[in-house]
Amino acid sequence: MIKSQNTKNLFMIFVDRDGTLIKDTGYIKDPSEIKILPNTVEGLKKITSLGAAVIMITNQSGISRGYFDLPQVVHLNEVIMKRLSASGCKFADIQICPHGPNDGCGCRKPKTGLLRKASKSLNIPLNRSVIVGDRETDIAAGLNAGIPGILISSDKSNYNFGQYSTAADMLEAAYIIERLAIENSWILDV
Numbered sequence: 080m081i082k083s084q085n086t087k088n089l090f091m092i093f094v095d096r097d098g099t100l101i102k103d104t105g106y107i108k109d110p111s112e113i114k115i116l117p118n119t120v121e122g123l124k125k126i127t128s129l130g131a132a133v134i135m136i137t138n139q140s141g142i143s144r145g146y147f148d149l150p151q152v153v154h155l156n157e158v159i160m161k162r163l164s165a166s167g168c169k170f171a172d173i174q175i176c177p178h179g180p181n182d183g184c185g186c187r188k189p190k191t192g193l194l195r196k197a198s199k200s201l202n203i204p205l206n207r208s209v210i211v212g213d214r215e216t217d218i219a220a221g222l223n224a225g226i227p228g229i230l231i232s233s234d235k236s237n238y239n240f241g242q243y244s245t246a247a248d249m250l251e252a253a254y255i256i257e258r259l260a261i262e263n264s265w266i267l268d269v
Contacts, residue, residue, distance in 0.1 A: 093209070
């Protein structure tokens with residue numbers, strides 16, 4: 080886990096990994112498979128400029144299925160963070176659920192364990208957060224935690240999982256987050 084020493088964060092943005100930050104190609108094992116999605120860097124930089132703590136949350140059931148182990152996932156996350164950090168993106172935390180869909184854990188999205196753990200760790204209330212993801216489970220985790228969700232999808236007409244909004248990419252999501260932050264008085268100056 081990576082934790083920010085910055086205590087100035089006013090709100091949190093939970094961001095899914097595969098399909099939201101990087102191209103979802105299945106069970107990624109090798110760093111050469113990592114492809115940062117277009118407009119991700121610009122979106123993340125905009126979000127952090129608003130005073131948000133960005134937390135990557137990711138279900139990695141490939142661990143419980145035996146496709147790879149936790150150290151491999153941690154290494155892949157470090158490669159992703161290194162690439163994004165080199166472009167000026169900042170993350171306050173990374174939360175991983177290593178369990179499969181039938182393991183009965185409390186951390187696998189759509190459950191809220193990862194969100195609650197990050198909220199407690201960063202001392203930022205959940206009601207001052209938004210979740211961004213590309214799957215119904217991401218949006219459901221937000222709904223289960225009582226927070227708005229932004230679905231990343233190029234097809235804005237066919238999916239309605241109860242999300243607050245739908246965005247084509249992280250940059251468009253960042254503008255929606257900015258609007259939410261202003262409406263909810265999470266930021267004072269823009």
